[in-house]
Amino acid sequence: MFWNSLILALNAIRRNLLRSFLTVLGIIIGVAAVITMVTIGRGATQSVSDQITAMGTNQLIIRPGQRRGTGSNTPEFRQKDVDIIKNQVTGIAGVAPYSTISSNVIAQAKNYTTLITGTTNDFFTVGNWELGSGRKFQQAELKSGKASCILGTTVKNNLFGNENPEGKRIRIKKFTCEVIGVLKSKGQSTWGTDQDDTVVMPLKTVHRRLLGSLDISRIAVKVEDSNKITSAQRKITELLRESRRLPDNMENDFRVLDMRQIIKTLTGTTRVLTMLLGAVAAVSLLVGGIGIMNIMLVSVTERTKEIGIRLAIGALEKHVLMQFLIEAVVLSSIGGVLGLILATGLSVAGANLMGVPFLFDLRINILAFLFSASIGILFGFVPARRAARLNPIDALRHE
Amino acid sequence: MALIQFKNVTKTYGTGENPFPALKGLNLTIDEGEFLALMGPSGSGKSTTMNIAACLDTATSGNYLFQNISVENLDTHQRTLLRRNFLGFIFQGFNLLPRSSAIENVELPLIYRGDKKQDRRSAAYEALEKVGLSDWQDHNPNELSGGQQQRVAIARAIVTNPKILLADEPTGNLDSQTSAEIMSLLTSLNQDSGVTIIMVTHEQEMADYSSRVVHFLDGQIRT
Numbered sequence A: 001m002f003w004n005s006l007i008l009a010l011n012a013i014r015r016n017l018l019r020s021f022l023t024v025l026g027i028i029i030g031v032a033a034v035i036t037m038v039t040i041g042r043g044a045t046q047s048v049s050d051q052i053t054a055m056g057t058n059q060l061i062i063r064p065g066q067r068r069g070t071g072s073n074t075p076e077f078r079q080k081d082v083d084i085i086k087n088q089v090t091g092i093a094g095v096a097p098y099s100t101i102s103s104n105v106i107a108q109a110k111n112y113t114t115l116i117t118g119t120t121n122d123f124f125t126v127g128n129w130e131l132g133s134g135r136k137f138q139q140a141e142l143k144s145g146k147a148s149c150i151l152g153t154t155v156k157n158n159l160f161g162n163e164n165p166e167g168k169r170i171r172i173k174k175f176t177c178e179v180i181g182v183l184k185s186k187g188q189s190t191w192g193t194d195q196d197d198t199v200v201m202p203l204k205t206v207h208r209r210l211l212g213s214l215d216i217s218r219i220a221v222k223v224e225d226s227n228k229i230t231s232a233q234r235k236i237t238e239l240l241r242e243s244r245r246l247p248d249n250m251e252n253d254f255r256v257l258d259m260r261q262i263i264k265t266l267t268g269t270t271r272v273l274t275m276l277l278g279a280v281a282a283v284s285l286l287v288g289g290i291g292i293m294n295i296m297l298v299s300v301t302e303r304t305k306e307i308g309i310r311l312a313i314g315a316l317e318k319h320v321l322m323q324f325l326i327e328a329v330v331l332s333s334i335g336g337v338l339g340l341i342l343a344t345g346l347s348v349a350g351a352n353l354m355g356v357p358f359l360f361d362l363r364i365n366i367l368a369f370l371f372s373a374s375i376g377i378l379f380g381f382v383p384a385r386r387a388a389r390l391n392p393i394d395a396l397r398h399e
Numbered sequence B: 001m002a003l004i005q006f007k008n009v010t011k012t013y014g015t016g017e018n019p020f021p022a023l024k025g026l027n028l029t030i031d032e033g034e035f036l037a038l039m040g041p042s043g044s045g046k047s048t049t050m051n052i053a054a055c056l057d058t059a060t061s062g063n064y065l066f067q068n069i070s071v072e073n074l075d076t077h078q079r080t081l082l083r084r085n086f087l088g089f090i091f092q093g094f095n096l097l098p099r100s101s102a103i104e105n106v107e108l109p110l111i112y113r114g115d116k117k118q119d120r121r122s123a124a125y126e127a128l129e130k131v132g133l134s135d136w137q138d139h140n141p142n143e144l145s146g147g148q149q150q151r152v153a154i155a156r157a158i159v160t161n162p163k164i165l166l167a168d169e170p171t172g173n174l175d176s177q178t179s180a181e182i183m184s185l186l187t188s189l190n191q192d193s194g195v196t197i198i199m200v201t202h203e204q205e206m207a208d209y210s211s212r213v214v215h216f217l218d219g220q221i222r223t
Ligand SMILES: Nc1ncnc2c1ncn2[C@@H]1O[C@H](COP(=O)(O)OP(=O)(O)OP(=O)(O)O)[C@@H](O)[C@H]1O
Pocket: A397, B013, B014, B020, B021, B022, B040, B041, B042, B043, B044, B045, B046, B047, B048, B049, B092
């Protein structure tokens, strides 16, 4: 009986090609839309948190001024602030000062404007930077403020192309400086800025030759143990208030930002976005489902009559049920499988296009498949079951 | 021997506000081997009687006995088995499956009966041969004329070798030439194969082929 029903069901699919095709199409669209959106959304979330990890976790960033009214009169930091943090806060992996200034750099008759970063070797530890080639600064270079520099890959490419810049000199304003290394590329940051578009120099060099002051605009601290971040944050705030001689009744005129909070906010945002996309996709799944439902219900009259004929010439209720169940299962499975394949293709293509990783999510695949398959089966099968329970003559008369 | 007995059978369509009595106490006995013609004006209950006789529908009250079995007491499954094994039915409209070829339509009752593939193909082919349609076996109903469709319906009704053949206006919309062919086919089934035939018709010419004529009027037999 099963084989007969299978053959009858396959025949029915073959004879109603258009109806079968539309049913399958509805399921394909529903399944593919949900899976693609959720997969790409997850990839985007992953890529955001990857980039933040690359920027450095366990980081505290200290800036002068407060969110509101960042007055120009709030003092910047000095070397002593860096030293205080380094010496008095425990459990710290590195403290990197930053003094930055935008400037034109020239080499081999090529001209490029970039950000000059004055810092120490802690720059590498705290910011998770690595060298692509060359070396870090020597202690003597840092102390004396020697004109040595390390290029970000964007700067290196613009000035030297594929050449090895090591040992060459670049001109910045009124002095030249020797290239001692190139940073390993990090690419775009989460905020869309090119992190490789920089030239790194000893802090002292920037102070003396470019800024003409001893100001430090930002300090980044790397904490060894992520459990100690909050206590480090508190300790640093305390020390800086003291160093900046703030009376008790005055607010902080600087901020100590915890990178984890920024990560949380950002991944939270992308997660909300993923959920939103998922919701959009769920709607398309639903629309696909309603499409299937319509096709099935529209053909109910024809099917009811067909069922009447079958019952009248000797089919039992179970024959009819089995045939229609198989038909619905076959169509839904074909649609579901094609939907899964299409979704994988679209997800891979979309992930490549957006530059986010492709993360296969088994749960959403199973969920989307089961959902649309059950809609297909439900609406293919339930009307058939109702018809199969009619008196054959009533089924025949159905209009 | 009585093959079929209607004992005070009534059939009322619709419920509640305006029930419509289509059969009002039908008493009719049909013996094995008879060729019975049912006549009567439109709406007098002929098709209703045929449907009950074919176990496609059930009476509202009274008894319908098939081979002395009270059909009211059978469940759907058992009635299907009766239909499958003893009854062939030719509908007033042909009721063929639209997207299936002639031979597939004829083969269908055998599929449900569980016949083997080879057996049912050859039986279906034989049935089509009997009605003179073997050349048209691969055509779908929409490629066949009304008379040809009617003959496919007949082939489908006789392919199971039923004991009794119920034909509701088998020549209803056919020309006299085709009608005569179909009537001689029915006659030979009745006389050569001993099939009991109950046929509804509006035409006296067709009724003349039968061995007994019963006239219906207003849900009852006119006496
Ligand atoms: N499903 C139904 N619901 C309500 N009334 C019905 C139904 N089927 C038949 N009737 C009514 O019952 C009466 C008898 O119908 P039936 O089909 O038996 O007539 P008939 O003698 O076969 O007529 P015809 O010669 O036109 O085929 C008719 O008045 C018809 O309107």
